[in-house]
Amino acid sequence: MNYLLIFLASAAFSLNGSAIRLFQTKYKKTKASVYLFQGAFCLIAAILYMLSGAYKTPPAPITIITGILFGACFMTASSINAYCYEIGPMSITTVISSLSLAIPLGYSCLFLNESISLYGGIGLALFIFTILISAAQSGGSKKSDMPLKWLGGTLLLFILNGTTATIQKLTLLQAGAGQNNVFLAIAYFTAFLLFILKFIHMNKGIKFNIEEQLRKPLRAGVTAVASGIGTFGGNGLLGYLSTLLPAALLYPVQNSAYIIFNSIAAVCFFKEKLTKFKLLAIASGIGAVIFLSM
Numbered sequence: 001m002n003y004l005l006i007f008l009a010s011a012a013f014s015l016n017g018s019a020i021r022l023f024q025t026k027y028k029k030t031k032a033s034v035y036l037f038q039g040a041f042c043l044i045a046a047i048l049y050m051l052s053g054a055y056k057t058p059p060a061p062i063t064i065i066t067g068i069l070f071g072a073c074f075m076t077a078s079s080i081n082a083y084c085y086e087i088g089p090m091s092i093t094t095v096i097s098s099l100s101l102a103i104p105l106g107y108s109c110l111f112l113n114e115s116i117s118l119y120g121g122i123g124l125a126l127f128i129f130t131i132l133i134s135a136a137q138s139g140g141s142k143k144s145d146m147p148l149k150w151l152g153g154t155l156l157l158f159i160l161n162g163t164t165a166t167i168q169k170l171t172l173l174q175a176g177a178g179q180n181n182v183f184l185a186i187a188y189f190t191a192f193l194l195f196i197l198k199f200i201h202m203n204k205g206i207k208f209n210i211e212e213q214l215r216k217p218l219r220a221g222v223t224a225v226a227s228g229i230g231t232f233g234g235n236g237l238l239g240y241l242s243t244l245l246p247a248a249l250l251y252p253v254q255n256s257a258y259i260i261f262n263s264i265a266a267v268c269f270f271k272e273k274l275t276k277f278k279l280l281a282i283a284s285g286i287g288a289v290i291f292l293s294m
Helices: 002-027 031-051 061-087 090-111 118-138 148-175 177-202 217-242 247-268 276-292
Strands: none
Touching: 002 031, 002 061, 002 090, 002 217, 002 247, 031 061, 031 177, 031 217, 061 090, 061 148, 061 177, 090 118, 090 148, 090 247, 090 276, 118 148, 118 276, 148 177, 177 217, 217 247, 247 276
């Protein structure tokens, strides 16, 4: 049963990523509309966290501060993630962003006096190997679907995702696990406000017309709802499972399944071609995730 829930959590996160890519390919009309879509799914996630009981928990001062900081980092990371999906392969973008757990690992070693195991060292070596494979591809043929600007974007995405994970870990260590839902509600509401401000800024002086921003607005709205539910459901299941399963089991399986689900979605629904280099990067990335989590 627990394994089924892990796969459901991974599928929920993959639903979020696939919904973003679907919006880009089917419903996006303007650059600004991506920010409108992302703001909508963040608002939905924030509302779901509030409805799940976050409103019953008064936020601690550190929860408010770090929640806002998390939201700002998440907004930036989500924008870069969508950009990387648009200009490069969805599968390898997922691999590199999933490797961001190396950052909270490094934080724990440097500031919390936790030691890195032999498995962690192997994971870091595989992580470096995965980045080198991606760099070799992006710096190769001009016809490659992995351009250098995509590689730069994924590396920045890696840093930002790792930073958000570290912020969340720091918050829960300081304020307690009971603050998690209200922390995420504040974080996603902050991201919603920032996305909407960005959307308004990009449409400055232009009269708002939903038909000029989106193709099939109703379907785009349903896609945003699906994305928000995926974000909420994935985090909710992961939080529940973290109380039942050891981290050494939960995170390797969850991250590996997420990479596989997103790669399948990229091939089946978005016509991405998996070359030998990409398959090698996916395999080494999954290996890195497993070892880094042990």
